[in-house]
Amino acid sequence: MDLSTTAFAVNTPKFWGGEKELVADCIETGWISSEGPAVKEFESKMASRCSRRHAIACANGTAALDIAVKALNLSEGDEVILPSFCIISVITQVVRGGSVPVLVDSDATFNMDVSQLASKITPKTKAIICVHTYHFPVDMEPVLALAKEHGIKVIEDAAEMIGQTCLGRPCGSFGEISTMSFYPNKHITTGEGGMVLCDDPELAERCQQLRNLCFDPKKRRFVHEDLGWNYRMTNLQAALGLGQLLHLDEAVQRKREIGRLYSKLLKGCPGLILPPDDLRSETNIYWVYGVELLPSVPCEADEVMKHLAAAKVGTRPFFWPMHEQPVFLQMGLFKGQSFPVAERIARRGFYIPSGLALKDEEVEEVANRVRKVMEMLLSDGGYPK
Numbered sequence: 001m002d003l004s005t006t007a008f009a010v011n012t013p014k015f016w017g018g019e020k021e022l023v024a025d026c027i028e029t030g031w032i033s034s035e036g037p038a039v040k041e042f043e044s045k046m047a048s049r050c051s052r053r054h055a056i057a058c059a060n061g062t063a064a065l066d067i068a069v070k071a072l073n074l075s076e077g078d079e080v081i082l083p084s085f086c087i088i089s090v091i092t093q094v095v096r097g098g099s100v101p102v103l104v105d106s107d108a109t110f111n112m113d114v115s116q117l118a119s120k121i122t123p124k125t126k127a128i129i130c131v132h133t134y135h136f137p138v139d140m141e142p143v144l145a146l147a148k149e150h151g152i153k154v155i156e157d158a159a160e161m162i163g164q165t166c167l168g169r170p171c172g173s174f175g176e177i178s179t180m181s182f183y184p185n186k187h188i189t190t191g192e193g194g195m196v197l198c199d200d201p202e203l204a205e206r207c208q209q210l211r212n213l214c215f216d217p218k219k220r221r222f223v224h225e226d227l228g229w230n231y232r233m234t235n236l237q238a239a240l241g242l243g244q245l246l247h248l249d250e251a252v253q254r255k256r257e258i259g260r261l262y263s264k265l266l267k268g269c270p271g272l273i274l275p276p277d278d279l280r281s282e283t284n285i286y287w288v289y290g291v292e293l294l295p296s297v298p299c300e301a302d303e304v305m306k307h308l309a310a311a312k313v314g315t316r317p318f319f320w321p322m323h324e325q326p327v328f329l330q331m332g333l334f335k336g337q338s339f340p341v342a343e344r345i346a347r348r349g350f351y352i353p354s355g356l357a358l359k360d361e362e363v364e365e366v367a368n369r370v371r372k373v374m375e376m377l378l379s380d381g382g383y384p385k
């Protein structure tokens, strides 16, 4: 196959074959809303996959985080520790709910630097949000130990680690409450979708109510004691999720194959730091194939991504740190704060196509183009020094 003129999107989702029938069944039976049976089945299967007692399907991963944060019933002024380097979904409800976000820098793994956690804890600290980012889970052992010592709740954002393990347990099983996203670039997709997972039945009930406008089944319908959202997942989405969940292990395996193939093909590529295949006892899940520019590269990721776009290779920049977000600076948050690793990786990191539908020969073509762009940029007369 001649791939020389093919354009590569940063993500191409994969359907395994059985999904169509499951979604068609919703239309045939008329079960299309959140009331349908696939939602409960998807919840129960995700709960058991993640060794949790309860799962609450919802509209997307951001909604799952909103629900998780609000379900902890934090009071105004309570502090919540979270990484500066993450998607804005992690912090939105913390800020809207009147809690105080306390940021932590990242380490070389792109995850929260857990060695900085202890110094951030005060008597007002009520929660830590751990966000497993790109390749590996957060080093959970010290987080859980600190949380236990200080009576702090842990929220685990496992959006990027569906099917990953940490300390021999599934991601999605850590802390009081975990969240997931089923956006099309995730290991399983429902188009848009998310999940909250927990063990405590009261917490699960609170999450179910928050997802559904705080309707209270014990009260008269349309009488509300609190404000929630309509963050429900439809039966159509859950049916798609059930079809995808059957292939989660294959999806994880394929992502790892794509990641390892890139690492083999890009070995020695000038200017790039490639992700390692393992860390502590964990294997890289390669949710994305994220690379960082070596300090010797005289330009930033934007410039490289521009050249890759010209070579028809889709890319995404890394997250932009929370302490540098205009919206929070305008609110007077994080004034004068600096997190050097987050600032560096935000400017010097990007990821290349690694969607589940990508074939080996396509990975090879992308790797060739990446290498060519890097060689061109770093050659004499390539990038203006």
Ligand SMILES: Cc1ncc(COP(=O)(O)O)c(C=O)c1O
Binding pocket: 060, 061, 062, 063, 087, 089, 090, 131, 132, 157, 158, 159, 160, 181, 182, 183, 193, 194
């Ligand atoms: C770590 C993490 N958390 C939350 C989200 C938000 O999920 P969603 O796009 O489904 O709202 C994402 C999205 O990619 C994510 O990567």
